[in-house]
Amino acid sequence: xxxxxxxxxxxxxxxxxxxxxxxxxxxxxxxxxxxxxxxxxxxxxxxxxxxxxxxxxxxxxxxxxxxxxxxxxxxxxxxxxxxxxxxxxxxxxxxxxxxxxxxxxxxxxxxxxxxxxxxxxxxxxxxxxxxxxxxxxxxxxxxxxxxxxxxxxxxxxxxxxxxxxxxxxxxxxxxxxxxxxxxxxxxxxxxxxxxxxxxxxxxxxxxxxxxxxxxxxxxxxxxxxxxxxxxxxxxxxxxxxxxxxxxxxxxxxxxxxxxxxxxxxxxxxxxxxxxxxxxxxxxxxxxxxxxxxxxxxxxxxxxxxxxxxxxxxxxxxxxxxxxxxxxxxxxxxxxxxxxxxxxxxxxxxxxxxxxxxxxxxxxxxxxxxxxxxxxxxxxxxxxxxxxxxxxxxxxxxxxxxxxxxxxxxxxxxxxxxxxxxxxxxxxxxxxxxxxxxxxxxxxxxxxxxxxxxxxxxxxxxxxxxxxxxxxxxxxxxxxxxxxxxxxxxxxxxxxx
Amino acid sequence: xxxxxxxxxxxxxxxxxxxxxxxxxxxxxxxxxxxxxxxxxxxxxxxxxxxxxxxxxxxxxxxxxxxxxxxxxxxxxxxxxxxxxxxxxxxxxxxxxxxxxxxxxxxxxxxxxxxxxxxxxxxxxxxxxxxxxxxxxxxxxxxxxxxxxxxxxxxxxxxxxxxxxxxxxxxxxxxxxxxxxxxxxxxxxxxxxxxxxxxxxxxxxxxxxxxxxxxxxxxxxxxxxxxxxxxxxxxxxxxxxxxxxxxxxxxxxxxxxxxxxxxxxxxxxxxxxxxxxxxxxxxxxxxxxxxxxxxxxxxxxxxxxxxxxxxxxxxxxxxxxxxxxxxxxxxxxxxxxxxxxxxxxxxxxxxxxxxxxxxxxxxxxxxxxxxxxxxxxxxxxxxxxxxxxxxxxxxxxxxxxxxxxxxxxxxxxxxxxxxxxxx
Numbered sequence: 001x002x003x004x005x006x007x008x009x010x011x012x013x014x015x016x017x018x019x020x021x022x023x024x025x026x027x028x029x030x031x032x033x034x035x036x037x038x039x040x041x042x043x044x045x046x047x048x049x050x051x052x053x054x055x056x057x058x059x060x061x062x063x064x065x066x067x068x069x070x071x072x073x074x075x076x077x078x079x080x081x082x083x084x085x086x087x088x089x090x091x092x093x094x095x096x097x098x099x100x101x102x103x104x105x106x107x108x109x110x111x112x113x114x115x116x117x118x119x120x121x122x123x124x125x126x127x128x129x130x131x132x133x134x135x136x137x138x139x140x141x142x143x144x145x146x147x148x149x150x151x152x153x154x155x156x157x158x159x160x161x162x163x164x165x166x167x168x169x170x171x172x173x174x175x176x177x178x179x180x181x182x183x184x185x186x187x188x189x190x191x192x193x194x195x196x197x198x199x200x201x202x203x204x205x206x207x208x209x210x211x212x213x214x215x216x217x218x219x220x221x222x223x224x225x226x227x228x229x230x231x232x233x234x235x236x237x238x239x240x241x242x243x244x245x246x247x248x249x250x251x252x253x254x255x256x257x258x259x260x261x262x263x264x265x266x267x268x269x270x271x272x273x274x275x276x277x278x279x280x281x282x283x284x285x286x287x288x289x290x291x292x293x294x295x296x297x298x299x300x301x302x303x304x305x306x307x308x309x310x311x312x313x314x315x316x317x318x319x320x321x322x323x324x325x326x327x328x329x330x331x332x333x334x335x336x337x338x339x340x341x342x343x344x345x346x347x348x349x350x351x352x353x354x355x356x357x358x359x360x361x362x363x364x365x366x367x368x369x370x371x372x373x374x375x376x377x378x379x380x381x382x383x384x385x386x387x388x389x390x391x392x393x394x395x396x397x398x399x400x401x402x403x404x405x406x407x408x409x410x411x412x413x414x415x416x417x418x419x420x421x422x423x424x425x426x427x428x429x430x431x432x433x434x435x436x437x438x439x440x441x442x443x444x445x446x447x448x449x450x451x452x453x454x455x456x457x458x459x460x461x462x463x464x465x466x467x468x469x470x471x472x473x474x475x476x477x478x479x480x481x482x483x484x485x486x487x488x489x490x491x492x493x494x495x496x
Numbered sequence: 497x498x499x500x501x502x503x504x505x506x507x508x509x510x511x512x513x514x515x516x517x518x519x520x521x522x523x524x525x526x527x528x529x530x531x532x533x534x535x536x537x538x539x540x541x542x543x544x545x546x547x548x549x550x551x552x553x554x555x556x557x558x559x560x561x562x563x564x565x566x567x568x569x570x571x572x573x574x575x576x577x578x579x580x581x582x583x584x585x586x587x588x589x590x591x592x593x594x595x596x597x598x599x600x601x602x603x604x605x606x607x608x609x610x611x612x613x614x615x616x617x618x619x620x621x622x623x624x625x626x627x628x629x630x631x632x633x634x635x636x637x638x639x640x641x642x643x644x645x646x647x648x649x650x651x652x653x654x655x656x657x658x659x660x661x662x663x664x665x666x667x668x669x670x671x672x673x674x675x676x677x678x679x680x681x682x683x684x685x686x687x688x689x690x691x692x693x694x695x696x697x698x699x700x701x702x703x704x705x706x707x708x709x710x711x712x713x714x715x716x717x718x719x720x721x722x723x724x725x726x727x728x729x730x731x732x733x734x735x736x737x738x739x740x741x742x743x744x745x746x747x748x749x750x751x752x753x754x755x756x757x758x759x760x761x762x763x764x765x766x767x768x769x770x771x772x773x774x775x776x777x778x779x780x781x782x783x784x785x786x787x788x789x790x791x792x793x794x795x796x797x798x799x800x801x802x803x804x805x806x807x808x809x810x811x812x813x814x815x816x817x818x819x820x821x822x823x824x825x826x827x828x829x830x831x832x833x834x835x836x837x838x839x840x841x842x843x844x845x846x847x848x849x850x851x852x853x854x855x856x857x858x859x860x861x862x863x864x865x866x867x868x869x870x871x872x873x874x875x876x877x878x879x880x881x882x883x884x885x886x887x888x889x890x891x892x893x894x895x896x897x898x899x900x901x902x903x904x905x906x907x908x909x910x911x912x913x914x915x916x917x918x919x
Contacts, residue, residue, distance in 0.1 A: 014500055017500055039499070040498070040499045041498055042500075043500070043503060044504060044506075045504045048504070048506065063514055065514065067514040068518030069610075071514055071518075073612070076611065171557065171559055314574075316573055318576075391573055392571050394571050397568050399566060402586070405584075406578045406584065407569065409575050410575065424569065425571055432560070456566045456568060458565060458566030459566065460560060460563055461561045463561065467559070
């Protein structure tokens, strides 16, 4: 038995990492059937980790002051010891790149390999949102293209000009996603080739749009009734890229770059609980399997379990360090719970989950990983038992009332309300304001009208005026923002 | 299939450009912060980096988000005794906090300054930006240009005294190895053949054996004939001459240490001197410091004594000026050295001495100087020295005088003295 132990030291070395990777990979693929991209494991220092942080985890990115700000902030908090750095960063690309910090001990490196290189990696490859929204094989190339293109623009049009444009685009980054259309795959060579054609073509399209119509007064009068665009558009950046009258072709391309990068991050924002839960579940399962097969020692497992427990700790709401639900804790608990429901279902589970109780847990988990996002995953699989374990309760904060109301707790009558409330909490549509392009005054002052469709009477925050100025910078003419309340009444919120 | 890559040796300053851009963008705010830092902290430790803060709201990146108000549902873990329908008091600041529970105090954090550390260079750049050494330009144009020899790698020709022996011999070895290679390979082949022949029992007199032995000898001679060193191998150390601008400066610090200058005033003076020193350091490679202190008689002393020894007695400023003039004449030729002087005093002087000071400065010292700065540290009325110096100022535009009331005046006065002049 002891003959199989890979190492009992806590110092890592490249040969040891390779051994661990081989064993973990073997177990992941052969025993549990995980489907992953090839791995590229890179060992980096803490300074490099700070660098990676500041470009939001992208291995390469264009230059912008906001990344510098992020860098300075991270460096400060790290230096003062207020924050530890993540043990790893993993990038959704093919091959899947994982950064390991050199400071980690050997058990930590093994944990990280299991977590990132097999957990996250298989999630990136399998989950429908990632499959729809990102092209893992092309992202690195696209980033290289973006970096070069923006550097080129800075050379030609000046740093200041490009920076202003990027500021405005970054502000709208979260509003640059088509939620219902699959984006075409990216590739560096194609992108570069097409970019020039696009520049010329786009400009001609836009000019056409604003052409003085050589039609008679009567027919043009009839057409002014119609709104344009005929359907509201939720993808504001896309709308601006295609239709803003005054943007230069290169500016449209920059808008496009920011939009594409925003799109790349879109699935990550929607699958935090699932993604982390999945990766945590697998590092837990894989490491225990390693232990069962005798590859690691008791001491190794103790260290592993200690960091694992830290990661999945969920403090209750009434302690000072409570900062919301820990996605690792919730995700991990749900994945484990799914396995439990399959392996040893209770009567309650059979009642709530008749189709999976007692099933093959590998298949059930795989199906769940592939076909859900946080919101639907919780709505589908959060079990009464978990709600009891977490002691969940739902609170309603209505500003028309003096006090908060507890709507439901972890009991028979409350399960469904609770589950729905928690799922809604992860619904991106509820969390972020729903703002859409409503109308463009094509024959008048060319002003752009946006509409904010209010949910639960929640108004916009104090940054709204600044945001309108950003949109104005991109659009080039007046921008108006109207709010529509739940009764359908419209009123003006701001103008720039 | 996994690849392991060690990236630790890669550059770690990938974010340097972004950081620089961040600093450039917030220069105005940073400059304000830097000035504050100088005014309120001891200048003695300015030479390191500095922590500065920018109000976070100035650098926030906006996005559309929900503001307070409306109805929101939240789910929290850790219920202990709540039942459905319970009403809870709204926690302090909770309505805006978003979570409605347990997040009190978080909302206040947004207003904090965004604090971070500037490196020494960044700090100094911001501190001295748009300051300029008076007459610096003229000085550089007039300064005698010196040349110095700098190594510039190796060349294939040069003077024999510059032959680099090691390099040349290395070249020789390489050439001999390269040219002798085919011969040596052939010799090895022949020797192998010979060995097999002999092992097979062939006689030493066999014609083939003799033939092989002859060829081996011939090849060995050819290898031996390769010259040990060839002109082709020679390498010379190469030197180029680079012009070297005059970059030496001497800074004269003159301070009154009479009884009326207490430690507080001396500290103020010290800060001023240090600022001047740091500023000169940015412009000159080498700076000599000369400390002259005086009461009724002047003395050249070291830095420690200059700032910290205690003296008492009356004040005769001209004694220091005399001594300064002598030092300059002996040691610092104005055609080689850029001479700066800073004088700090509380304005006290023996009455009839002030006129003497004025004449000394106007006729002797000022013509040697790049710049002369006089700061008077006094809360009182100006005395004769101030008025005498005003006449000097009228005669020489590169004489400057200012008054310092307290620590927070030093930096503004310094800026005033060295403000970039409109040409």
